[in-house]
Amino acid sequence: MAIVEVKDLTKRYPSFTLDGVSFGIGSGRITGFIGRNGAGKTTTIKAMLNLVHPDSGTVSFFGKPMAGNETEIKKHIGYSTGAVSWYPRKKIRDIVDIEKRFYDSWDLESYGKYMELFALDDRKTPMELSEGMKVKLNLLLALSHKAEVLILDEPTSGLDPFSRNELLDIFTELKNHGVAVFFSTHIISDIEKCADDIVYISKGKIVSAVSKDDFIRNHSLDGESLEDTMLRLERSSSNA
Amino acid sequence: MRNILIKEFRLSASPLSFFFILFGLMFFIPGYPILLGAFFVTLGLFYSFQATRETNDILYSALLPIAKRDVVKGKYAFVCSVEGISFLLMAAVVIVRMTLLKDSPVYRNNALMNANLFALGGALLIFGLFNLIFLSGFFKTAYKIGRPFVIYVIVVLFTVTAFEALHHFPGLGALNAFGTDSMTLQLLMLLAGALLCVIMTVLSCGTACSRFEKLDL
Numbered sequence: 001m002a003i004v005e006v007k008d009l010t011k012r013y014p015s016f017t018l019d020g021v022s023f024g025i026g027s028g029r030i031t032g033f034i035g036r037n038g039a040g041k042t043t044t045i046k047a048m049l050n051l052v053h054p055d056s057g058t059v060s061f062f063g064k065p066m067a068g069n070e071t072e073i074k075k076h077i078g079y080s081t082g083a084v085s086w087y088p089r090k091k092i093r094d095i096v097d098i099e100k101r102f103y104d105s106w107d108l109e110s111y112g113k114y115m116e117l118f119a120l121d122d123r124k125t126p127m128e129l130s131e132g133m134k135v136k137l138n139l140l141l142a143l144s145h146k147a148e149v150l151i152l153d154e155p156t157s158g159l160d161p162f163s164r165n166e167l168l169d170i171f172t173e174l175k176n177h178g179v180a181v182f183f184s185t186h187i188i189s190d191i192e193k194c195a196d197d198i199v200y201i202s203k204g205k206i207v208s209a210v211s212k213d214d215f216i217r218n219h220s221l222d223g224e225s226l227e228d229t230m231l232r233l234e235r236s237s238s239n240a
Numbered sequence: 241m242r243n244i245l246i247k248e249f250r251l252s253a254s255p256l257s258f259f260f261i262l263f264g265l266m267f268f269i270p271g272y273p274i275l276l277g278a279f280f281v282t283l284g285l286f287y288s289f290q291a292t293r294e295t296n297d298i299l300y301s302a303l304l305p306i307a308k309r310d311v312v313k314g315k316y317a318f319v320c321s322v323e324g325i326s327f328l329l330m331a332a333v334v335i336v337r338m339t340l341l342k343d344s345p346v347y348r349n350n351a352l353m354n355a356n357l358f359a360l361g362g363a364l365l366i367f368g369l370f371n372l373i374f375l376s377g378f379f380k381t382a383y384k385i386g387r388p389f390v391i392y393v394i395v396v397l398f399t400v401t402a403f404e405a406l407h408h409f410p411g412l413g414a415l416n417a418f419g420t421d422s423m424t425l426q427l428l429m430l431l432a433g434a435l436l437c438v439i440m441t442v443l444s445c446g447t448a449c450s451r452f453e454k455l456d457l
Contacts, residue, residue, distance in 0.1 A: 051302060051457040074305035086300040087251050098251055101243040102304050 003027040003180050004149055009047050009057035016204060018043050021057070023199045023209035025149065025182050030175050032195035032212075033184040036234055040204040041184040042081075045153050049079060061149065075103060078142030081153040085134045088127035092137060096122065096144075103145035111144040117166070131158035139167070143174075150174065152183040156190050168194045188227040200230075202237045244306060244314035245321070252301075254291040257322055260284020264329035267337070267355045270346040274355055275400045278363035281326040282370040282392075285319055289378055289385050298382045299457055309449040312379060316445050319375060323367040330363055342419035353404050354416045357426035361433025362403045366396055368437035372444045379448035382455055 002024030009021040018040045025031050035041050046052040048059045050066050059066045061073045087095055100106040115122065118136040126134055135158055142150055156164045164187075171181045171194050185191065191198060191212070199209045208215055212226075220229040261284065266277030292298060292315075301311040337355045341347060353359055370392055377388025407416035414422040415429065 046457070049303065050308070051299070053454065053456055071305050071307050074303070079303055086297070087295045089295075090251055094250060098243075098247045099304075101246065102306070 001027065003062060004048070004182070005058075005060045006044070006048060007058045007060075009044065009054045009059065011043060011047060011052060011054045016040070016043075018047070018054070018204045021201070021204075021206050023206060025180050026197065027148075027180050028175055028178045029196045030171050030181045030194050031183075031197040031199060032191035033182060033199045033201065034186065034188065034191055034230065035184075035201035036186060039201045041201060042153055043204075044201065045079075045151055045184060048151065049074075075105070075145075076147060077149045077151060078145065078147030079151045079153075080135070080138035080142045080155055085126040085129075085137070087125075089125050091123060091125055092120065093122035095126075096141070099141055100144070105146045107144055107146050110146065111140070114140045114143050117170075132160060132163055135159055136163070139170075143170075147179065149180045150182065152181070154185055155183050156185055156187055164190065165193075188230050192226045200233070202234065207233065207237070241310065241313065241317060244301070244304075244310055245317045247301070247304075248314050248318035249321075252288060252292055252295070252297045253318065254284075254287040256287040257284040260287075261322060261326045261329060264326040265333060267330050267333035267359070270350050271352055273352055273400055273404050274359060275353070275362050275366060275403055277330065278326070278366040279393075279396050279400065281323065282367065282374070282396075285322055285370070286374070286385065286389055288318070289374075293383050293385060302457055308453055312449045312452045313445065316371070316375065316441070316448070319371065320441065323370075327360070327363060327367070331360060334360055338419050348418070353407065354418060356417055358415050358417070358429040359403075361430040362399075364430075364433035364437040366399060368433075368440035369395055369399065371437075372440040376444040376447045376451070379451045379455075382452060382457065 004025035006024070007022050009018060011018040016038070021040070021044055033041055033044070043052060047054045047057075048066070050059075050070055061069075061077065064073060066073060096111070100111075114120075118133070118140060120129075120133065120137060120140060126137060129137060135155055139152070139155060142152070156167060159167060168190060171183070174181055175196075183190075195212050197209070197211050198215045200207045200215070208218065210218065216226065216229070219233060220226070221232075224232075260281055263277045263280035263284070266272065266280070267274050298311065301314065302308060306314075334355045334357065337344075337347060338357075347354065353362075373392040373395060374388045377391065378385055380388075406412050407414075414425050417423075417426055
């Protein structure tokens with residue numbers, strides 16, 4: 001049963017159209033959202049979070065439409081984007097102190113656990129962190145309020161291989177606790193390692209939204225790795 | 241709303257917004273266009289909007305579990321709080337000038353506007369103009385601060401000039417009343433300023449909320 005339903009999401013820009021995007025995210029599943037730069041991943045995620053207004057289509061979380069239930073829904077989801085850092089000159093502890101006021105479910109234990117795991121120092125400011133550590137800070141904020149759905153826009157970009165592995169292990173741990181993890185990436189090995197489902201977008205259209213096993217069955221040639229399959233699909237899409 | 245206001249004060253605000261509240265003390269300066277004190281308070285608020293843009297505050301706020309219009313209302317609550325505090329400071333100065341210093345020669349021999357209840361009404365009008373022009377202008381894009389602020393500055397300079405000139409016109413000398421002279425007129429002018437400020441702020445907040453709802457971030 002899908003905990004998040006995206007139906008016929010369409011957004012037209014002068015030079016790009018997100019065209020009838022539909023997919024679901026299952027509870028306790030890791031869904032990799034894959035596509036090359038400019039394919040529409042971030043626009044889709046922003047539209048899911050009501051940051052971008054689609055021309056048509058609907059998004060629902062937990063069976064409730066985002067429109068009209070935004071406040072309630074946002075309490076149960078976590079969002080992180082790899083690149084953006086908020087309040088670069090404020091101490092992390094001050095940012096956290098404000099953030100936790102908005103969530104009844106803020107979990108001090110999880111917060112402490114991930115602070116330690118990510119080796120973050122809350123006396124530092126975001127501008128004192130490397131890009132990788134900034135990703136971890138955003139994740140820490142998302143993970144500390146017991147979100148049932150995590151929507152992560154390129155969370156592994158900028159992370160070293162060890163941190164990336166650590167993060168993918170955390171995704172698996174969260175999934176085992178029933179959390180739905182939806183993350184966009186263009187690093188196919190991340191999908192290969194931990195995703196249960198794959199949503200593949202190309203030029204603003206969903207090419208495929210199925211389980212990883214079905215994706216491989218439907219698209220991969222014999223002996224072909226997932227990365228090779230994706231590259232072949234992208235090449236044929238570019239030539240079309 | 242309480243939490244979003246705390247966020248505004250602790251994360252979004254520029255320290256200059258608080259420091260510039262002290263410009264309310266300009267109501268003590270003789271021979272100076274005192275309403276510029278109210279303008280400087282809004283200049284301090286402008287720095288917070290500059291910080292808002294530089295720190296991705298709007299996107300951060302929009303992702304919090306609050307309605308999008310609450311992001312706007314939080315900004316208005318912050319601005320009105322700062323304006324309110326500076327108004328109290330100006331009011332305290334005006335009370336001192338209307339009582340203890342009402343016969344002070346430096347204030348009596350002053351070609352410019354006197355600090356009385358009419359001046360306080362003028363300060364409220366300037367706050368209202370800031371809320372109407374700058375705030376609702378900012379929420380057209382949630383990042384462009386220059387254009388709405390320039391328009392506001394032009395309007396406010398005309399307003400200050402007009403207020404400074406008014407009491408020199410025949411029949412309007414009472415606007416420059418000292419102490420408790422022409423008290424009814426002074427009170428009416430203060431109430432008119434307060435009413436205009438409230439109307440402009442409410443109208444502006446409604447416009448800003450609907451503009452922000454339609455924005456793609």
